[in-house]
Amino acid sequence: MGVPVQDVRNPDLPAPRQYPLELCELAVRTYRTAEAKPVIRRMAEELGVHHEALRGWIRQAQADAGERDGLLTTEKKEELPPPLCFPRSCKRTAGLRARHDCSPLSNG
Incomplete structure (x- = not known):
């Protein structure tokens, strides 16, 4: 039998990113520059990411650009x-x- 692996992550550090930052940026840029806005589920499937992850990236980019109310910008989140x-x-x-x-x- 295998020995159970102990979780040794530091709780003070953020969880590791599931997707590379470059992929997030590419996905948001692709969505924002599309003439006709693609369906998020379909676009996420094509990129190989979860649709809610893509939706969150898009919403955060909109907040950062001042296009969406109700969300903190990335800069404001870092100040918390x-x-x-x-x-x-x-x-x-x-x-x-x-x-x-x-x-x-x-x-x-």
Whole structure:
């Protein structure tokens, strides 16, 4: 039997990108420069990416260009402080789900 692999990622670092940045940029540029806007699902399938990933990239590019309200620009997102992390006991009592484990001494 194999030995279970322990997750040793640092919770303070962002998750690794699933798609290369160049692919994201190419996909957004292709969508934005198309004369007739392509169907996102079809375009995503052709690029080999998930349609919701492509939709998110397009929406973020629109926010960055000032074409979409209700989303922070990439620049504004980078200015935000890191999210708060609560101790496990608070998570259980509040019924919150954690994306990663936090030590009892983390911001809470």
